[in-house]
Amino acid sequence: MTILERLSTWKETGAIRGTQYDTISAIVRKERFSVFFELNALLYLGVLSLIAGTGWVIQVYAASLGDAAIISCLTLILFGSLYYCFTRGLPYSTAQVESPTLVFDYVLYLACLTLALEIGYVETRFHVLHSEWDYYLLGSAVLFFGFAYRFDNRLVLSLALSTFAGWFGIRTSRLNLLSGISIRGPALIYSAVVIAAGTWFFWRNIKKHFTETYFHLGVIVLFSALISQVIGNESWFDLAAVLLFAAVAILGGVKFGRFAFVVYGIFFGYVAISSQLLRGLRMDSVGALGYFLISGSVVTMFVILLARGLGHEE
Amino acid sequence: MRIYAQADEEKVRAEAVVREWQRSGFLDTSQAAQIANELRVDFRRTNFFLRALLFLFTSIVVAASVSLVITVFGVDEKTAQATVCVIAAILCLGAAEFLIRNFRFYRFGVEEAVAIAAVVLLGLAAAFATSGSEPDELVAPLAIGVLGGLFIYLRYGYLCAALGSIGCAAAIPFAMHVPAEGKRLIAALICAFSFSIVRRGRLQRGDDFPGDDYGLIQASAWAGLYLVLNLQISFIRYYEQSLFYWLTYAMIWILPVVGLWLSFRSKDRPLLNVSLMAALITLATNKPYLHLMRRPWDPILFGLFLIVSAVLIKRWLGKGPNAQRGGVTASRLLARDCQALAIVSTASAALQPALSPSPAPAAKPNFDGGRSGGAGATGSF
Numbered sequence: 229m230t231i232l233e234r235l236s237t238w239k240e241t242g243a244i245r246g247t248q249y250d251t252i253s254a255i256v257r258k259e260r261f262s263v264f265f266e267l268n269a270l271l272y273l274g275v276l277s278l279i280a281g282t283g284w285v286i287q288v289y290a291a292s293l294g295d296a297a298i299i300s301c302l303t304l305i306l307f308g309s310l311y312y313c314f315t316r317g318l319p320y321s322t323a324q325v326e327s328p329t330l331v332f333d334y335v336l337y338l339a340c341l342t343l344a345l346e347i348g349y350v351e352t353r354f355h356v357l358h359s360e361w362d363y364y365l366l367g368s369a370v371l372f373f374g375f376a377y378r379f380d381n382r383l384v385l386s387l388a389l390s391t392f393a394g395w396f397g398i399r400t401s402r403l404n405l406l407s408g409i410s411i412r413g414p415a416l417i418y419s420a421v422v423i424a425a426g427t428w429f430f431w432r433n434i435k436k437h438f439t440e441t442y443f444h445l446g447v448i449v450l451f452s453a454l455i456s457q458v459i460g461n462e463s464w465f466d467l468a469a470v471l472l473f474a475a476v477a478i479l480g481g482v483k484f485g486r487f488a489f490v491v492y493g494i495f496f497g498y499v500a501i502s503s504q505l506l507r508g509l510r511m512d513s514v515g516a517l518g519y520f521l522i523s524g525s526v527v528t529m530f531v532i533l534l535a536r537g538l539g540h541e542e
Numbered sequence: 543m544r545i546y547a548q549a550d551e552e553k554v555r556a557e558a559v560v561r562e563w564q565r566s567g568f569l570d571t572s573q574a575a576q577i578a579n580e581l582r583v584d585f586r587r588t589n590f591f592l593r594a595l596l597f598l599f600t601s602i603v604v605a606a607s608v609s610l611v612i613t614v615f616g617v618d619e620k621t622a623q624a625t626v627c628v629i630a631a632i633l634c635l636g637a638a639e640f641l642i643r644n645f646r647f648y649r650f651g652v653e654e655a656v657a658i659a660a661v662v663l664l665g666l667a668a669a670f671a672t673s674g675s676e677p678d679e680l681v682a683p684l685a686i687g688v689l690g691g692l693f694i695y696l697r698y699g700y701l702c703a704a705l706g707s708i709g710c711a712a713a714i715p716f717a718m719h720v721p722a723e724g725k726r727l728i729a730a731l732i733c734a735f736s737f738s739i740v741r742r743g744r745l746q747r748g749d750d751f752p753g754d755d756y757g758l759i760q761a762s763a764w765a766g767l768y769l770v771l772n773l774q775i776s777f778i779r780y781y782e783q784s785l786f787y788w789l790t791y792a793m794i795w796i797l798p799v800v801g802l803w804l805s806f807r808s809k810d811r812p813l814l815n816v817s818l819m820a821a822l823i824t825l826a827t828n829k830p831y832l833h834l835m836r837r838p839w840d841p842i843l844f845g846l847f848l849i850v851s852a853v854l855i856k857r858w859l860g861k862g863p864n865a866q867r868g869g870v871t872a873s874r875l876l877a878r879d880c881q882a883l884a885i886v887s888t889a890s891a892a893l894q895p896a897l898s899p900s901p902a903p904a905a906k907p908n909f910d911g912g913r914s915g916g917a918g919a920t921g922s923f
Contacts, residue, residue: 281841
């Protein structure tokens with residue numbers, strides 16, 4: 229039985245109304261076919277490519293172009309983009325606001341990336357803040373947070389969070405678990421601040437749809453930092469912390485129906501315990517293989533029991 | 543052949559579609575609940591995240607069990623190892639049948655992992671059995687992968703098995719002692735053959751089960767066809783500028799165009815996305831193909847091209863009657879579009895653009911130092 233046949237049956241039995249049937253069947257028959265996602269993907273890739281190319285041109289032709297030309301061009305792009313956003317943007321609301329146009333979100337994203345590029349160029353050329361240059365990161369992050377909330381832009385929020393992580397000394401894109409360099413302190417503070425901020429905004433009913441972005445980044449940074457200590461420094465204290473936070477992530481994930489956090493808790497918890505227990509053992513030894521067999525079976529049984537209790541809830 | 547009843551699988555897919563309509567605001571909660579009740583089947587299912595976890599940890603258990611038997615019993619001979627793998631594969635297949643028949647597991651992770659493990663173990667057995675004995679020793683394991691993957695798809699309907707089967711088939715020529723051009727040509731023919739076989743089913747069934755699966759298999763075969771014909775996507779970058787070289791150059795332009803045409807004609811989203819991706823890769827690999835030097839402003843032109851294209855398409859569609867042309871619209875229709883964008887936005891935190899892609903030595907001034915984050919605001923230029 230096809231979906232269209234089912235729709236007809238539901239209409240006849242009164243499960244759906246005639247107008248609903250008309251709308252849905254048009255989509256099922258592909259009389260309406262959206263390329264919304266594809267156009268957004270083109271815009272996102274376009275902005276990334278544009279800004280990467282601009283950085284490359286500045287790198288290669290900085291000497292011949294001169295400071296004035298580079299800064300003028302970047303400032304022009306920045307203010308042009310911001311002018312567009314402030315003149316076209318819808319009024320602020322604490323609830324979710326749809327973008328006024330398809331390109332709106334990407335124009336704001338371009339403005340933020342251009343600002344980052346310009347600040348980097350100006351500081352490198354003129355050393356305005358000298359050794360205190362990292363406060364540019366904090367300033368940029370605050371500004372990006374402001375833009376993200378003012379214009380309801382999740383891309384810019386992610387940019388703000390990664391810039392904020394940069395201020396804490398964490399390279400969010402290249403967390404190296406085996407580097408041996410401790411990033412635990414700053415990472416823990418960062419995670420605490422990000423998760424607390426996300427929770428506070430949620431409680432205050434301000435852009436509640438942003439909450440998951442805060443939690444995903446905060447939790448991933450938290451576990452990565454702690455596991456780098458467990459693997460690099462054989463720290464039992466950090467292992468205990470991983471297990472504690474893993475339990476919290478699993479319970480929270482189940483309670484709020486956000487199962488990505490259940491995955492974080494189980495996966496990172498398993499990696500931490502395994503790295504500590506298997507230290508010094510060859511992976512093809514009977515001990516290590518026996519451990520994987522038993523521990524894998526235990527985790528599988530646990531997840532099966534969890535899944536049985538939850539059904540196929542999304 | 544199929545272990546699940548067709549009607550049950552149709553209901554599962556229909557339920558997913560109804561849930562999507564509810565999320566998109568076309569149905570209210572009570573209507574969706576009433577319809578979902580009607581579509582209920584006795585399968586034991588779970589969500590994507592727990593399914594992935596179950597798949598991962600079941601795979602760990604299977605791998606550890608087989609390795610443990612080989613280690614504990616000191617199975618050193620290749621033929622004995624192959625025998626262990628064959629026995630384990632049979633047990634895995636038996637376990638998959640048992641779990642599905644007795645516990646009604648459906649896309650639950652566990653039964654998928656053991657079924658896939660059966661094919662991998664058979665492939666390993668073939669690899670052990672032919673190890674060192676034949677010049678093309680990888681051909682047999684890959685052939686097992688083709689047949690095994692096909693069997694798993696026909697029996698259980700696992701999409702990854704079908705895709706793996708096509709992948710193994712396309713990889714066979716690369717394991718054979720034939721010229722590099724011949725390898726790519728045979729692989730391309732295999733992908734084209736797979737595409738043509740599946741396309742018929744896709745056109746007949748549309749998005750109705752199993753047409754939705756066929757759509758993804760068809761798009762993957764098209765992607766495979768493109769990838770084996772684009773010589774710039776390779777470990778070996780150097781190919782002589784022969785007729786074959788220029789033929790592949792023509793094909794990397796023709797394939798995305800044909801793909802876009804086919805996908806718009808039948809409004810086929812997976813094929814559309816693959817063709818779009820192929821078109822972008824063609825633009826990005828055009829200069830290396832022609833042995834032209836990459837310039838710093840290339841990414842700027844590329845970015846502007848993408849942005850302008852998107853804006854012009856949006857405007858053109860928007861000016862049509864009811865903001866659509868030929869049924870294609872730039873407006874969002876379903877909630878999944880927004881969900882996909884939300885995932886991309888969150889993931890973008892780890893993918894902020896690098897600002898120093900140039901392999902060329904930098905002219906003055908030299909910007910050193912800097913921490914990450916801030917879109918590379920403090921990175922080195």
